[in-house]
Each structure stands twice: as C-alpha cells, then as structure tokens.
Amino acid sequence: MSVLVKGITKAFKPGTNIISDLTGEFRGGEISVLLGPSGCGKTTTLRCIAGLETPTDGEITIDGRVVYSSRQAVSLPPEKRDIGMVFQSYAIWPHMTVHENVMLPLRAHGVPRDRARARVDDTLKLVGLDGLGERNATQLSGGQQQRVAIARCLVHHPKVILLDEPLSNLDASLRISMRGELRDLQRRIDATMIFVTHDQEEAMSIADEIFLFHAGQIEQHDRPQNLYMKPRTRYVAEFLGKANLIPSKIRNQGDAAELVSARTGETIAKGRFDTSNWTADEGIGMVRPEAWRLDAGSSPSLSGRVGTVTFLGDRIELQVETPIGAQRVVVLSPRRIAVGDAVTLSVSAEHVHMIGGT
Amino acid sequence: MDIAATRSTRSTRSADVRHSTLFTFLFAVIIVTVVIPLCFVFFDGLFKIENHRLTVMLQYFEQVMGNRRYWVALTNTAVVALGATVVAVLLGVALAWLLVRTNTPGAALVENLAVIPIFIPPFVGAFAWILLAAPRIGIFNLISRMLGFGEPVDIYTHLGMAFVIGIYLAPYVLMIVASALRSMDPSLEEAGQVSGMSVARTAMTITLPVVAPAIFSSAILTFVITIGLFGTPVLLGWSKQILLITSRIYLEWQDVPPAYGVIAVLSIYLVIFSGAAMLLQHWLLKGRSFVTVTGKGYRPRILQLGNARFLACGAAWTYLTLAVFAPLAVVVAAAMFTYTWSGNFTWANILFLWTSNDVAETLKNSLLITVLAATTTTTFGIFVAWVTCRTTLRGRHLLEFLVLLPASVPGIAFGIGVAFFWLRVPIGIYGTIWIIVLAYLGRYASYAVGTISSSLVQVHPELEESARICGYGWLKTLSQITLPLVRPSIVSSWVLLYSIFITELSMVTILHTTETRTFSILTFNTWYNGRFANVASLSLLQLLLGVAVMFVVRASAKRLGPGE
Numbered sequence A: 001m002s003v004l005v006k007g008i009t010k011a012f013k014p015g016t017n018i019i020s021d022l023t024g025e026f027r028g029g030e031i032s033v034l035l036g037p038s039g040c041g042k043t044t045t046l047r048c049i050a051g052l053e054t055p056t057d058g059e060i061t062i063d064g065r066v067v068y069s070s071r072q073a074v075s076l077p078p079e080k081r082d083i084g085m086v087f088q089s090y091a092i093w094p095h096m097t098v099h100e101n102v103m104l105p106l107r108a109h110g111v112p113r114d115r116a117r118a119r120v121d122d123t124l125k126l127v128g129l130d131g132l133g134e135r136n137a138t139q140l141s142g143g144q145q146q147r148v149a150i151a152r153c154l155v156h157h158p159k160v161i162l163l164d165e166p167l168s169n170l171d172a173s174l175r176i177s178m179r180g181e182l183r184d185l186q187r188r189i190d191a192t193m194i195f196v197t198h199d200q201e202e203a204m205s206i207a208d209e210i211f212l213f214h215a216g217q218i219e220q221h222d223r224p225q226n227l228y229m230k231p232r233t234r235y236v237a238e239f240l241g242k243a244n245l246i247p248s249k250i251r252n253q254g255d256a257a258e259l260v261s262a263r264t265g266e267t268i269a270k271g272r273f274d275t276s277n278w279t280a281d282e283g284i285g286m287v288r289p290e291a292w293r294l295d296a297g298s299s300p301s302l303s304g305r306v307g308t309v310t311f312l313g314d315r316i317e318l319q320v321e322t323p324i325g326a327q328r329v330v331v332l333s334p335r336r337i338a339v340g341d342a343v344t345l346s347v348s349a350e351h352v353h354m355i356g357g358t
Numbered sequence B: 001m002d003i004a005a006t007r008s009t010r011s012t013r014s015a016d017v018r019h020s021t022l023f024t025f026l027f028a029v030i031i032v033t034v035v036i037p038l039c040f041v042f043f044d045g046l047f048k049i050e051n052h053r054l055t056v057m058l059q060y061f062e063q064v065m066g067n068r069r070y071w072v073a074l075t076n077t078a079v080v081a082l083g084a085t086v087v088a089v090l091l092g093v094a095l096a097w098l099l100v101r102t103n104t105p106g107a108a109l110v111e112n113l114a115v116i117p118i119f120i121p122p123f124v125g126a127f128a129w130i131l132l133a134a135p136r137i138g139i140f141n142l143i144s145r146m147l148g149f150g151e152p153v154d155i156y157t158h159l160g161m162a163f164v165i166g167i168y169l170a171p172y173v174l175m176i177v178a179s180a181l182r183s184m185d186p187s188l189e190e191a192g193q194v195s196g197m198s199v200a201r202t203a204m205t206i207t208l209p210v211v212a213p214a215i216f217s218s219a220i221l222t223f224v225i226t227i228g229l230f231g232t233p234v235l236l237g238w239s240k241q242i243l244l245i246t247s248r249i250y251l252e253w254q255d256v257p258p259a260y261g262v263i264a265v266l267s268i269y270l271v272i273f274s275g276a277a278m279l280l281q282h283w284l285l286k287g288r289s290f291v292t293v294t295g296k297g298y299r300p301r302i303l304q305l306g307n308a309r310f311l312a313c314g315a316a317w318t319y320l321t322l323a324v325f326a327p328l329a330v331v332v333a334a335a336m337f338t339y340t341w342s343g344n345f346t347w348a349n350i351l352f353l354w355t356s357n358d359v360a361e362t363l364k365n366s367l368l369i370t371v372l373a374a375t376t377t378t379t380f381g382i383f384v385a386w387v388t389c390r391t392t393l394r395g396r397h398l399l400e401f402l403v404l405l406p407a408s409v410p411g412i413a414f415g416i417g418v419a420f421f422w423l424r425v426p427i428g429i430y431g432t433i434w435i436i437v438l439a440y441l442g443r444y445a446s447y448a449v450g451t452i453s454s455s456l457v458q459v460h461p462e463l464e465e466s467a468r469i470c471g472y473g474w475l476k477t478l479s480q481i482t483l484p485l486v487r488p489s490i491v492s493s494w495v496l497l498y499s500i501f502i503t504e505l506s507m508v509t510i511l512h513t514t515e516t517r518t519f520s521i522l523t524f525n526t527w528y529n530g531r532f533a534n535v536a537s538l539s540l541l542q543l544l545l546g547v548a549v550m551f552v553v554r555a556s557a558k559r560l561g562p563g564e
C-alpha cells in the first residue's frame, strides 16, 4: 500500500515551481514524515497526493494504481483516491454531530446505514471517543476534535492516511501524548501514513522514515536515527539537531588516519574515517555536541576555554573556545563548570561524521 | 499613602458620578425618541383614557379585522415581502457564489459595483422601473409593441413589485453570504471530497448547510426591510391599487381627520410582522452560527468554470444592468424629454431644478434636517458606543437594547408613533423640522452605535488607561485619544446617515407639514401629480445628493483615515 511519487512538479504561477521534480516512495504500513522549514512545499506535496492540487507534471501512484499522471493524462479527483486526510484545522463539520461527522465517509461510499453505524461506533471506541457520538462536534475540546478528525479519516479504512500538521493546534503536553497515541494507533491498524510537520522533534519521535524537504525537493530520506547520525549534506546536519561543522582534511590512510582542521592544522581525532561523502580530499567533519568528551588525558585532544555555560536542568550546554573555533558541547553529568575554565575536548573517530562540501 | 488612597477613591467616585450623569442623559434621550413613540403606537391602538382611567379598547382592532381592505393589504404585504425575499436571496446567493467561489472574470469589480443598488433611494429605483416596464410607457413594452409582440411585462403587479424590491435588496444578501463564504474554512469542503463526495455533493452536504444561517439571516433582513418599504409599493401599486399596509397607513393619514386608531392598529401589524420575523431568526439560529469569524483570511477554493465563466460574467453584468445602469440611463433620458418619451429634447426639466422655488425651499429643508440629524445621531452614537463598550454601568445593556429596538420597526410605523407623541405634547415640536430630526435620531441611532462601537472595541482600553495615568480626564481622553482613533468609523457613520436621511421618505411622509416639506416629499408629490418628466430630473438630483456625495466623502475619508 505504498505511495509512489515520481518527478512531481507544481507551480501556482508559471515559472515559479513550488515543488520541482520531486521523487520518493512512501512505504506501506509505515509513518513517513515530510519535514522541512516553512514554505518548502510539504503541504503542496501532500495536497497533490490527495488530489486537492493538480501537479504541473509527474506521476503519483497509490497502492499500484496511477492516480495522477501527466503523460497518461490521468487525474483522479480526491473522492476517487481512497484516502483519508486529517487537516491542520481538523475541518470538523460544524453542522453535524460527532457521529454524523464520522458516518459521512461511509455514507459517501454507499455503506448501508446499519453496517455504517456499527463501524462508526467501533472507530469512535478506537480513538477513545465512545459515548460522545451525539455531541455537537464544535463543542469538543481541541484534543477531542483532533480525535474526531482521525476517526473520520480512519472509518472507511482508506489505503493511505495523510496528515497535515495534525498536532500543531494542540498545546505542548497534549501534543506529546497525542504523538504516542497516533503511533500506537498506526501500529494497531497497520496503516500507511504520510505526516507533515515542521517540528523536528515530532518528526524524529513519530517517523519510520523522514523525508527532509529543501526548497521543493527531498534533500535526504532515511530512518530518523540514520538521518541524525549520518546526514549527507550540511543542510540536513544543520536542520536536524545541533551540529559542530569543522572544515577538515584527512592525513594518512587506514586505521591510523588523522582528521585535521583545514584552517589551522590541529589534529581533531584519530582512527578510521568514512570519507565516501567527500568529493574532494577536503570536507566537513560533523561532531554532535553530545559526542565531545571533556576528560583530560585522551589524545588527540583540543585545549579550550569555556565561553558560556547554559544550565538546562538535565544537561549543561557549553560554548568552548578552541584553536579550531568555538564548539558547542553538551555534558550530562552534574559537574561544576564555570565560564573561563580550561578544558580539553576529544572525540573518537566513530563519532565524527564526514560531509561533503565546505 | 492613606491620603493618596482616599483621594483616588474620591476621584474615581466623581468619575462614576460623571459617567452616570451622562448615562442618565443618554437614557432620557432614548426614552423620549424611542420608547415613548413606540408606546404611543400601541397606546393609540389599544387603550383609551376614560374618566382618568386607562381602559383597554379593542374597537379599532375589530374595525380593522372586520374590514376586507385591510386584510387585502395584509395579504399583499405578505405576498410582496415573501416574493421580494425569494428574488433577493436567489440573486444574492447566486452572485455571492459566482463572485467568491468561481473564476468569473472581473469578479472584484462586479462586487464593488454591486453595492450601488443599496444606495439608490427606493423611490428612484421604483420610478426608473416604471419608465422601464410599466404598461404603455415602459421602454420594454414600447419596443416590444413596435416589434409587434404586444406588452410582455407589467411592473404594476405583485410580481413586479417583488422583482423591483428584490433586485434592490439583493446586495444585502450578496454581502452577507459572500462574507460567510469567505470566512468558511476551505478544508471543510476538502475534507468532504477526501471522504469520497463529489464536488456537487460536497456543495449540498457541506457548503450549503454551513452558510445556511447567513443566508437565512439575510432573508430575514430582506423580509423586514420590505415590510417597511413605502416608496416602492406606493409607486408600483398605485395604478392598480395594490395597496400594502404601508400604503394603507399613508392613505388613512391623508384623510381629514385621520382615523388615528386604525392607523395605530395598522402600525402594530407592521411591528408584529417584523418582530415575528426577528424572533424566528433568533429562535432558529440560536447557537447555529457555523462561520466563526476568526479574523483568519482563508484562500477560498475557486471552482474553475471553463467557458461557463463568460456566462457567469454575463449574468453578473446583467444584474448590474437591471439594478443600476438601465435605471440610471432611463431616468437621465426621461429628464431630457418634454414629457415621457415624446421624442422632443428639452433642457427644461433640468433648468426647473434651478428655477423652481419649491426645489430650492425643499432642498434647503432637506439639507438642514439631514446635517442636523446626521450630526446629532452620530454624536449620540459616539457616547452610547463609549458607554456600552467602556463602562460597567448597570443598565448599559438595556440602553443598547433600546437603541437597537427601532431598527426592526418599519419607518412609517415609527413615524406614526413619533407623530402621536408630539401631537400630545404642546411644546412646539410638532410641525417643525425638529420632529423629523428627533424621529431620525430615534430610528437610526443604532446605525451610528453599531458602526462606531465595532471600531471602538478594537481600540484597546489600555490606550485610554495610559492617557488617564498621564493625567488626562476622561472627557479629554475621549476627545484626544479615543475619538481620533475611531475617526474613520465616525466619518462613515455620518456619511451613512447622511445618505439615508437625504432621501428618506417613509417617516417624513407622516411628519412633514407644508413648511417642512423635504426634497423627497416634493419628488413624491410631483409623481403623484403625474409630472413624470420633472420626477425624472428630481430623481437625478436625489441620486446626485445621495450616491455621489457619499462616494466623494468615502473616497476622501479613505485618504484621511487609517481605514475602517
């Protein structure tokens, strides 16, 4: 039940492509998250899949069925695509009760009334809304409306469920608990979900696979952990989490290779490095803030001085001035560190990830 | 510390005293201009003072109930009002949908032009339609007769009245429904489609029910306005004596001596009619306002019409032609002939506007009354808006309610109440221009209050409070801080009232005397005497005074103020 998007281009005005030549496969039974900064075309992509926008070019396949193809001149309207969608505003129909809201997709698909009624009750139970069926849908709380929207899109067992920032209208704590519920629900019904968000934490916690968008294209897609640990480009490294990006070179080869700063020549780490991302013999060494170690005595190491200290409860964030530039460091252990302290930074070779470019 | 505290309590208290003095004054004004006149309508129809005792008297009700012609008037009113509502709603909803939700070319321009019919005085609109579609003299019929098709249209019928009133009220429906369509979340429809419904089925199951309350309110508004209309029904109904309640009241008022009791009962009919409509609306729409104004601008979903869009465009311009261009053209043309369609060109009717003493005199009256009334009403509106938005005085909601009350009372019935009241109070108000000014103030204060308070609620009270902390008194704060901030709304309130008052006919019909004839009365009497060529030129002047002045002031206000 996967969704295949091939070479999709969309322009609202001729000449300005909002998404251009976008290709990707959103696997069945998984949550695929479309992540990216505001205005990069996530919603547009989702709406193209739903059939609410018509692409200018390309092909979209849902579960093996071509729903849009510019070449074959196919463009199914949304109601023929057998999808469910949760809108950012929930789009709960205000003139209907909860029950009627959830019932409507079944009626639209011609399910007989008594069968439909049972299905609605089951679905409401599934999302934890049993007993609220006769409520007027607009009298519900934000979280409950959210559940109605989800129930409404699950009820006729669509092949694919599309969600456009479904949690962004909820308050912080509800957002986190709904994340878990959504995840559980997806596991239970084994649904294919495509989920849009611009919140990277939300993306990493809910996704099976993240599709990171950049200016209307997919920059990189992978499992969240891989994407975090092994970004292919500087953009990905900087978008997900925090990263120290050090322009570097490799001296020597093999197991005893040395990573040195391209600017000052200081040795940063020693060991085996994977430089397959590098196109030249120079590139960027990425060190996540939590990968730096502060113990003295390891070699090689960088001497530095603590510039700023930010206490964040469970961890401390430091800015350490070193010969190769300021480094962001996170320490978890409760230690006393003050501005101006002299420290040594070291990192093992396996925790340095190599990115092409400068 | 202590001293400061006492001083501040004392000054707060004296502010309270000042507020309640103002409040009492505003209340007194409302009592005199609204409450007592409305009471008098009911009093004269239902009660009598006999030997210093108040007794209920059903004599006039029996008289009205027992007479067939009043039943006919009642039926005519209901038929015409329903018909006009149907015409206005069909036109307004169709136009709103075409202009907001489809790719009809030039939609923005059409929507701007479509407000013009609201500002064409009902009398002028009706007169223009006589010239267009009356038997014998109507252009349509003239042309069709020449072509040998007989006379296909007759505006002097129930249908004709409903049609003319309907096309002039359609813009209200258009505006209300268009704004509902705009503030409707487009994902409501998208969700419908994604759930498996076609575009057409989504429109019927989602869009229509969601905007239904807006359509219904606009229908009620149209209905209530139609019930109270005087100029149009009289002009179009006179020739075949299709008389509505308003026309009946007018006729009875012309009798010497007028049958006050019957008039009062007919006025009560009107009040009950529109009151019932408002109650129906209140009852049916309770808690069913689906389109929440979130202030969030949605990008409406536009339906691509293909070639049908030119048809839609044509339909929209046809409407504008019927409501604006054709009437305007025909009135201009009529003013240029010696008598209707004689074919003899003349400037006489235009010159008549300069040379006639009647014109000069009535114009002077109209302008004087209008400026006085618009200024008084707007000033009153400022204070009422301020009191209801900014103070917590007890009774401010009652004040608001009383101000709003006459808005749904047909003008002619309200005028009857005002006349009855000042007839009994021998202090020389009756028969002067002041009775007209007071009637306008009472009937239309809600327009000023509405316009100004909608802008006042957007001015954060902290802006005033910080001025108070800087040492301004409340009156100085009001004049230096608050009023400048809401100035655009004050200007638009004044202009709106000006445009209503300058051509008002329903109330002055009742309240004028020979000395206080207004320009609209002169026009009406000229029509009554059958001098159509002069009516045409007088109508042109009415349009000029109303519509044109309003557009000029509006345009300059837009340049002056920070917008409405």
Ligand SMILES: Nc1ncnc2c1ncn2[C@@H]1O[C@H](COP(=O)(O)OP(=O)(O)OP(=O)(O)O)[C@@H](O)[C@H]1O
Pocket: A012, A018, A036, A037, A038, A039, A040, A041, A042, A043, A044, A045, A197, A198, B299
């Ligand atoms: N109907 C439209 N007409 C014209 N431009 C549009 C339309 N819809 C979206 N755009 C533009 O397309 C671009 C991408 O929009 P899109 O909604 O896909 O972004 P997004 O990635 O979902 O961003 P966000 O995180 O802010 O929701 C934006 O610059 C937007 O202004």
Ligand SMILES: [Mg+2]
Pocket: A042, A043, A044, A164
């Ligand atoms: Mg978006």
